[in-house]
Amino acid sequence: MLDHLAEPHGGVRYAPARARRVDLVLIGARGKVGAAFRRLLDRQQPALLAEANLDLRLLAGFDRRGFAFDSHGLAPDGLDATMAPRRDIDLDRLLEFARARGPSPTIAVDCTASDEVADLYPRLFAEGIGVVAANKRANTRSLASYHALQRAACERGVPYRYETTVGSAIPVLGPLRDLRLRGERVQSICGVLSGSLSYILHRMHDGCAFSAAVAEARDLGYTEPDVMEDLRAIDLSRKLLVLAREAGYAMEESDLRVELLGDLQIDADDVMPALQMLDDGWRMRIDAALARGERWVAIAEATQESARIGLHSLPANSAFAQLAPGQNLIEIRTELQARMPLCVSGAGAGVEITAAGVLSDVVSAAMHWPSPR
Ligand SMILES: NC(=O)c1ccc[n+]([C@@H]2O[C@H](COP(=O)([O-])OP(=O)(O)OC[C@H]3O[C@@H](n4cnc5c(N)ncnc54)[C@H](OP(=O)(O)O)[C@@H]3O)[C@@H](O)[C@H]2O)c1
The missing domain is CATH 3.30.360.10 (Dihydrodipicolinate Reductase; domain 2)
Structure with a gap:
């Protein structure tokens, strides 16, 4: 499925054996920003491997209606074809997989505007999964809850980034x-x-x-x-x-x-x-x-x-x-x-530019994955 990653890109030969693999779980995978993010990821995967030695894999993608998972990585742009109707147990199984596999950088990418998804962040952090969010909900609850989330990510040593929640891809x-x-x-x-x-x-x-x-x-x-x-x-x-x-x-x-x-x-x-x-x-x-x-x-x-x-x-x-x-x-x-x-x-604002900002957050989080305390 990811054979294209082994192709040379722009004349540069990569060294997949030494590449840092980081798994992504895309939430809101068929929404406007989620779909634009998949198209961009599909395009950028070879360059990220070649130029940053970063092997970003789409481990899973889901929304309210569908769910797709492949431990070797899904083809981002072809995700629609691999989505099966979502079942209640899918998310628990995904987290079980992440837990059983042991320490391995995984980032949940939240491209929803959902409170239900924001409610998941503490659980994701506890499982050692980082979060990149275009969703503002989690950071706009009480100040105590905002500080608790920051603390939870920091104490677990996982990234929590949400640059696109203000000014889309403008770094502010x-x-x-x-x-x-x-x-x-x-x-x-x-x-x-x-x-x-x-x-x-x-x-x-x-x-x-x-x-x-x-x-x-x-x-x-x-x-x-x-x-x-x-x-x-x-x-x-x-x-x-x-x-x-x-x-x-x-x-x-x-x-x-x-x-x-x-x-x-x-x-x-x-x-x-x-x-x-x-x-x-x-x-x-x-x-x-x-x-x-x-x-x-x-x-x-x-x-x-x-x-x-x-x-x-x-x-x-x-x-x-x-x-x-x-x-x-x-x-x-x-x-x-x-x-x-x-x-x-x-x-x-804009779907493509927001997706670009989300990918920047993902790349930055993946490249600076903090060490656990
Ligand atoms: N558009 C912009 O310019 C822009 C700029 C900055 C930030 N953002 C932010 O980006 C986020 C996404 O915006 P969008 O325009 O892409 O929205 P959208 O097209 O409505 O997509 C929302 C996605 O979230 C999914 N979703 C909703 N509730 C869910 C749940 N409980 N569990 C799993 N998936 C769920 C939806 O799935 P279903 O179809 O199955 O319901 C859909 O795939 C928003 O937070 C928005 O504020 C957008």
């Missing part, structure tokens, strides 16, 4: 952690963090109706599986919470103040008709801002004391207002970088 959580570790206190964080809201607002300033802009963002894969999570800033709140906690702020969800699109009480399966009712109101707000030479921007900001998310009408030539559709920009001010803040920017 890693740099924040580095700042903290070198003792540089983060004074404030301010940014456009929602790729989906940034895209929607941008398109509305281009003349697109509110509901049509939301539909476009959803069709491009910029929104959460439930688009109302983006519009109610639930997803953005989660990102700000993760960012604030990584900056070292002791923040609970209840500390966040959210003043965004108003009270969106839409509870229908098909939200579009309800969103269309808001089109005219939005058209007036957008036109008024444009007439003032301004644009509406969704800004998320946090300091040690407070965190808030709000819509701001900013001069059209300001850095935040000039961002391209879907672009994120995050400004970090520290004791040493107060006058000239550290800025990171790039695509803040």
Whole structure:
């Protein structure tokens, strides 16, 4: 199944005997990000073996409906064909296999938005399995639970990475952690963090109706599986919470103040008709801002004391207002970088770019697999 890994790549001959094998368990394997991750893994496996001596194998892949497992490794791009209907015992059997095999680096890659999957992390850590997550749920529960997870991974000596949970593939959580570790206190964080809201607002300033802009963002894969999570800033709140906690702020969800699109009480399966009712109101707000030479921007900001998310009408030539559709920009001010803040920017959403960020986390976790204490 993995014969192609033995082929020379780009003229470089690899040495599979010395390669470090790291097994992956992909959760949400047929979702948008999960499928893009599989395509990328399939493409990159030979290069990773040749250039990093890293033998990444897809040991298992599953979602709510199906499950696939092969102790020698599954072909990532062909996973759909090998998925069998998922049974209750599949996950227990997989963990039993990992336990029986003994110490061998294994990383669970969570490409779901599921609380049920987030609930699994402590069990995975206890089994010596690392976690790379695009799923924000685990880190946005209580502060005590956030610290407990970090501690559990650290004490078991397994990696826990979730860079794509904020700003997709933009490296921001890693740099924040580095700042903290070198003792540089983060004074404030301010940014456009929602790729989906940034895209929607941008398109509305281009003349697109509110509901049509939301539909476009959803069709491009910029929104959460439930688009109302983006519009109610639930997803953005989660990102700000993760960012604030990584900056070292002791923040609970209840500390966040959210003043965004108003009270969106839409509870229908098909939200579009309800969103269309808001089109005219939005058209007036957008036109008024444009007439003032301004644009509406969704800004998320946090300091040690407070965190808030709000819509701001900013001069059209300001850095935040000039961002391209879907672009994120995050400004970090520290004791040493107060006058000239550290800025990171790039695509803040998108299936392929998120999958690329997930693979970066996987590669980094695999290459720096911590030793057990
Ligand atoms: N799209 C982006 O730009 C972007 C950016 C950054 C982060 N993310 C994050 O990436 C994650 C995935 O997003 P997506 O757009 O790929 O979502 P999606 O297309 O809806 O896929 C979700 C996947 O999760 C699976 N799943 C749900 N509950 C599960 C459970 N309890 N056990 C196992 N599998 C389960 C689903 O399987 P079933 O089909 O069987 O239900 C599906 O395969 C989300 O957390 C999102 O916030 C996305």
